[in-house]
Amino acid sequence: MARYKNGINGPVSGKIGNVVGATCRGVAYLRGMPESNAAPTQKQINQRLKFALVMGWLKPLLNIINIGYQILTGHKTAMNRAVSYHLKEAVTGDAPDYGIDFKKAVFSRGELLVSWILEVLCLVNAVLNIKWDNLPASAFSSDNDKASFIIYNPAKESFVTFENAALRGDKEAVLQLPGDFAGDNVHAGMHYVNVEGNAVSTTVYLGELTLPA
Incomplete structure (x- = not known):
């Protein structure tokens, strides 16, 4: 409950939205409506x-x-x-x-440009090899942009993340997943963050991948 000091229109009386205005012993108050007990x-x-x-x-x-x-x-x-x-x-x-x-x-x-994904290889021992190519350097695409990857394993309901795992200019990243992911299907996504950390690209879906058993 809040005490209300009169404005140009005097004290508030009655319901306004979820707030009720009332006066007690000459003092104006505003209070919230009680929560409903309805299921x-x-x-x-x-x-x-x-x-x-x-x-x-x-x-x-x-x-x-x-x-x-x-x-x-x-x-x-x-x-x-x-x-x-x-x-x-x-x-x-x-x-x-x-x-x-x-x-x-x-x-x-975000507004940073994404890359063309050329190849995603699923290698033995739960390793992913991702290769890409880039547009010419610009305000929205620098070789120093940092690539991050998010891998999700539905069977294990588990994420593995690789933040700043490679530079845009590397055009390749090799990711070692947990050994017990071998034989599972995983989903992968990729995005960039600039050097300053204040600009990003929108996530690119790399596909549903089957890791060799």
């Missing part, structure tokens, strides 16, 4: 299930999200922006069996 609707329950799914799925990537969504935050946090995007674009399935479509997952959104 949540099925739509509300479903939305909560989706939110919990997305929030839990993205939580291990907090550091990457904070960088990847930094220029879009506004009055929201980077994670709030990422959760909002994935709720709208990446959740699949029907209640209560929701899932996330990794092909639509975006961990970084």
